[in-house]
Amino acid sequence: METPNAWLEIAVEVEPEVVETVSEILARYGYNGGVVVEQGWVAGDEGPEFQYDPNRPVWLRTYLPLDAQVEETRQRIEHALWHVSQIRPLGPIQTRTLAEEDWANAWKQFYPVLRIGARTVIVPSWLEYQPQPDDIVLLLDPGMAFGTGLHPTTKLCLQLLERLVQPGQQVLDLGTGSGILAIAAAKLGAGAVLALDNDPIAVRVAQENVARNQVGDRVTVAEGSLGAGQAMGHWLSGDFGPATPDPALSATTPQATFDLIAANLIAKVLVLLAPDLAAALKPGGYLVSSGIIDIKEADVVAAFAGAGLRQVERYVEGEWVALVHTR
Numbered sequence: 001m002e003t004p005n006a007w008l009e010i011a012v013e014v015e016p017e018v019v020e021t022v023s024e025i026l027a028r029y030g031y032n033g034g035v036v037v038e039q040g041w042v043a044g045d046e047g048p049e050f051q052y053d054p055n056r057p058v059w060l061r062t063y064l065p066l067d068a069q070v071e072e073t074r075q076r077i078e079h080a081l082w083h084v085s086q087i088r089p090l091g092p093i094q095t096r097t098l099a100e101e102d103w104a105n106a107w108k109q110f111y112p113v114l115r116i117g118a119r120t121v122i123v124p125s126w127l128e129y130q131p132q133p134d135d136i137v138l139l140l141d142p143g144m145a146f147g148t149g150l151h152p153t154t155k156l157c158l159q160l161l162e163r164l165v166q167p168g169q170q171v172l173d174l175g176t177g178s179g180i181l182a183i184a185a186a187k188l189g190a191g192a193v194l195a196l197d198n199d200p201i202a203v204r205v206a207q208e209n210v211a212r213n214q215v216g217d218r219v220t221v222a223e224g225s226l227g228a229g230q231a232m233g234h235w236l237s238g239d240f241g242p243a244t245p246d247p248a249l250s251a252t253t254p255q256a257t258f259d260l261i262a263a264n265l266i267a268k269v270l271v272l273l274a275p276d277l278a279a280a281l282k283p284g285g286y287l288v289s290s291g292i293i294d295i296k297e298a299d300v301v302a303a304f305a306g307a308g309l310r311q312v313e314r315y316v317e318g319e320w321v322a323l324v325h326t327r
């Protein structure tokens, strides 16, 4: 396809908590699904390494070809963002037109290398990066699926995976999003990783990222869920399936199969899936659960205890909690 020679930039300033949600919206309409995330980066000590300042608001931008559809698309974006603004305040939507060369540069300047935990480094595919001997390098370009390493819930999981993954393990990444945790688990030595997501867009992005990171021999990405999760709709839709899970669905849950499960979902989904998660975990295995907003932590803790899981660790970042359970 020929690249358009003029662009409409759509920019909005958002709180860190809604970056992923607004990014998904912009990616749905923006050219090639691309979104620029302009974060509160702080320069690190060396080269292109930066640290992210989680307290500063974030600018998100996307680009639309300046053609006959541009006005209609702009209105759709405005409408979708209005819905988000009913939950969290957003800055006013700003637009400007750009010539081709400005657009090409706008993409790349905002994605520095991002170091998380002790060893994990997220590197945009277009950057040259010289890894340190112990680095686990994840090549991830921002796309339309959750999980570019920015969200506190993802960071907590990556830090835990660094410690918990053992060579040869069977790992389940439930709600894989961009595939970030599955790819990290494979690069940390897991023998086989099953990465599931019930959002087909996430599945496609995760497959691309698995290929880019050359871990396709160990990571299988599939559309779907675990047990009762198979009756649930998109996680942001509020459709959590029937109140009483269909026993036929839970009967499909693989029994005592995984040494390690990473489940960065929301609290409500974790509660509903507690029996399936427990059943799928091998005795002595670990379940890393994240995406738990602090006010819902007690619900998750109770559901996991009810499913026979024992809590061994707890981590907090801001209002987000991550738990480690064993069975």
Ligand SMILES: C[S@@+](CC[C@H](N)C(=O)[O-])C[C@H]1O[C@@H](n2cnc3c(N)ncnc32)[C@H](O)[C@@H]1O
Pocket (backbone or CB within 6 Å): 145, 146, 147, 148, 149, 153, 154, 157, 174, 175, 176, 177, 178, 179, 180, 181, 196, 197, 198, 199, 202, 224, 225, 226, 229, 230, 232, 234, 235, 264, 265, 266, 269, 291
């Ligand atoms: C918070 S994101 C986590 C993404 C990534 N694992 C990370 O840590 O950044 C949650 C992901 O779980 C998926 N998801 C939500 N509910 C699900 C369910 N019932 N079954 C499978 N996937 C689900 C969503 O589509 C989304 O991609």
